[in-house]
Amino acid sequence: MDLKISGRTAVVTGADSGIGLATAKLLAAEGVNIILNDKTKTELEKAAEEVRSKAESNAKVIAVTADLTKYEEVQQLAAQAKEKFSGADIVVNSAGIRGAAGDFLKLSDEDWFATIDTDLMGAVRICRAFIPQMQTKGWGRIVLIASENALQPYEEESPYNACKAGIINLTKCLSKAYSPQGMMINCVSPAYVATPMTDAMMKELAKKRNSSEDEAISWFLKNKRENIVVDRRGKASEVAAVIAFLCSEHASYITGSNYRVDGGSVATAFG
Structure with missing residues (x-):
């Protein structure tokens, strides 16, 4: 299926493995320029080589390290996108951590803040950095990664649960604000991938x-x-397939939505 996004530029965070890497490969195969982001240079460069092997239509693949808990580094990532490709058209925020888990009463403020800083505020910083680039273009796709835990929380993962519920809410909020300007903003909720x-x-x-x-x-x-x-x-490639579609020209009437890729894990029909 031609996603009709050849020549576009995508920033994929959390891209040295898992869902982020699988998504980058699919988008590169569609002729999309890829900016891979993660924190560790050696692993990220290795992932970039894998993505380059899949790239079509002269798509370029570069690796840019940045820690999403640091505002300045996120801004530098955005500056690289602007310098190398005149800005991003697509952002897939796959970076995240499980964070501290266990008895709620034994989790400290620091445990909570560490998870929030990556899983929720990381997405906030990324969107804040790249939405202006999409506003200039009048076109954009943002896909944030939530989780089944947002809809069906597990008691031992309360910080992670809360952050992923926040991602779904943030997605809806951003879609209401920016979809009238041509940006389709959605999230995907994997389960046990x-x-x-x-x-x-x-x-x-x-x-x-x-x-x-x-x-x-x-x-x-x-x-x-x-x-x-x-x-x-689940397989990372199964989640990536949904993400890639949401990044496509075909998803031009889809925004503010959460797509569950969970093998049926969420028990309710309406969550």
Whole structure:
């Protein structure tokens, strides 16, 4: 399917692995120029080579390190987009952390602030930096990554739950403000996708249960994600496919929406 965005420029954060990397590959294959962003230069450069191998129509791929918890670094990322490509047309904010988890009463203010600073304020800083570039163009696509946890929270992940619920609300807020100017702003809510974040969770669970990681995954599916009717972890590429569509010209009448890519994990029909 031709997404009709060849020649556009996309900034993808959290792009050295997982959903961000899978999305960058799909967009590059559509001829989109890609600015990959993450915090670690070595891993980001390796990811950039993978994306370049998928690029079509002379699409350019560059890697720019920036920490989304630092305002100045986000502004520098935006400046790079302006200098290299006359600004971004598409932003996919995939950067995020699970953050502190456990008993709510044992989580400190610092635990909460660390998660908020990356998962919520990181998205705020990115949107604040790049929306002006899209205003100048009169066209834009922003996709923020929320989570099933926003709609179906798990008690041990209260900071993460709250931040991801905030992402859905932020998406609607921004769409009301900026979609009249040509920007389609949406979010995607994955569930239990095979990424470094959930890999770390499964390693921790396997250690706690004194089992293999495969056994931990099976136990987790049966006991903690029983509503995943496809009975497996999701693939980053499956989430990326939805994101890529939302970045496309075909998504010109979709804004302020949350798309669940969760294998059925959210039990309600209307969340």
